Amino acid sequence: MKAMILDAAGRPLRLASLPVPKPAPGQILVRVGACGVCRTDLHIVDGELANPKLPLVLGHEIAGTVWALGASVNTLAIGQRVGIPWLGFTCGRCRSCGEGRENLCDQARFTGYQIDGGYAEYAVADARYCFGLPEGYSFQQAAPLLCAGMIGYRTLRLAGEANRLGLYGFGAAAHIIIQIARYQGRQVYAFSRPGDEKSQSFARELGAVWAGDCLAGPPEELDAAIIFAPVGTLVPAALRALAKGGTVVCAGIHMSDIPSFPYEILWQERCVRSVANLTRQDGEEFLRLAARIGVRAKTAPFALERAQQALDALRQGIIDGAAVLVMPQNQDVSKCA
Ligand SMILES: [Zn+2]
Ligand SMILES: [Zn+2]
Incomplete structure (x- = not known):
């Protein structure tokens, strides 16, 4: 073969x-x-x-x-x-x-x-x-x-009941998971590499209420954020976008180092976790x-x-x-x- x-x-x-x-x-x-x-x-x-x-x-x-x-x-x-x-x-x-x-x-x-x-x-x-x-x-x-579907689904489950859901990195997993999230009645905010208009319009076509650059803040606070991109700098960026009690889920098997960040952005019961397999x-x-x-x-x-x-x-x-x-x-x- x-x-x-x-x-x-x-x-x-x-x-x-x-x-x-x-x-x-x-x-x-x-x-x-x-x-x-x-x-x-x-x-x-x-x-x-x-x-x-x-x-x-x-x-x-x-x-x-x-x-x-x-x-x-x-x-x-x-x-x-x-x-x-x-x-x-x-x-x-x-x-x-x-x-x-x-x-x-x-x-x-x-x-x-x-x-x-x-x-x-x-x-x-x-x-x-x-x-x-x-x-x-x-x-x-x-x-x-x-x-992309099955592990993406586990990731979505671990994001909890979040109504306002951020997806960082709009590739294979995110474009499937947005379909499930929309079906569940959630509002999806899609974040992509700065200037990546193509991914952003793709996300809007699939029902994202907002799509923009990954380091930009969303127009509303998020209840949860899923990071599909293997980029550690997105963790503090996503934490800053979260409402109190919100969760950041890191979906990948590998990520570049997460830079240090002030405790203040984790405070108020915000949570960072990973998903495995x-x-x-x-x-x-x-x-x-x-x-x-x-x-x-x-x-x-x-x-x-x-x-x-x-x-x-x-x-x-x-x-x-x-x-x-x-x-x-x-x-x-x-x-x-
Ligand atoms: Zn895989
Ligand atoms: Zn075993």
Whole structure:
């Protein structure tokens, strides 16, 4: 099979020919129809996340067709449309797993980081962490739901009941989460890089009541702010935009250092927290909700061989919505073995 390989941090991805992986007991083999390109992939390429498997096939927003079953898989069937998310394994025995917080599992393993992912024609995954895809979504449409959507949804939950919600960084996750937030009746304020008129008008099209530069203050105080951009200077900026008792949620897996700030902007029960990974329950809840309200991702398709260009475009911030690698030859379920 064709795969785009990361040999070492800082190196460009390389097209390689690999054997199609065999599903071990408990695993499925998936023919990849599409795989989303996430900001986390850039952090791995840049060496900002420790100890990735190397060489590595990136990609943790995989939508495709079940192609073969390993021994003792009875929850999924050959030919079924499935999604493979970031959470690839949990131990089920540690304290976090016992408390229903498998996203914090001590032994968790992640797709496209410690396990080969979806920048390839085929991928294997532990069947217990895969999701059946809702009807009405092409693979290209479904791929961004698997991280930008699912982890974005967890982030939104942790932002609490906030009516006035700020979104800092208007990329793949924010453009999905605004659709959920609007459905829930919240008012969304979108913040983007200074002068990025394109993102700001995109946010307004999706129903933001206000869109502006990330260092500008919003016209009203916010009840919560979600920071999707990996930029630590946004934390004090967002705190300054918050009403009393408000929360800043940092949604990314990596962020540049947060500058020191006066206690006064945290005072009055303002709160800063992070979000890590997802639970399977987050994923299931989000997919049900997305299908019910008709969440639609805006996608920019790239061929598998152009994965490096997709990462470069993401880094430059020139993609509206989500970049997705699409395998046009793998869309037809009827040819299933
Ligand atoms: Zn991701
Ligand atoms: Zn665990």
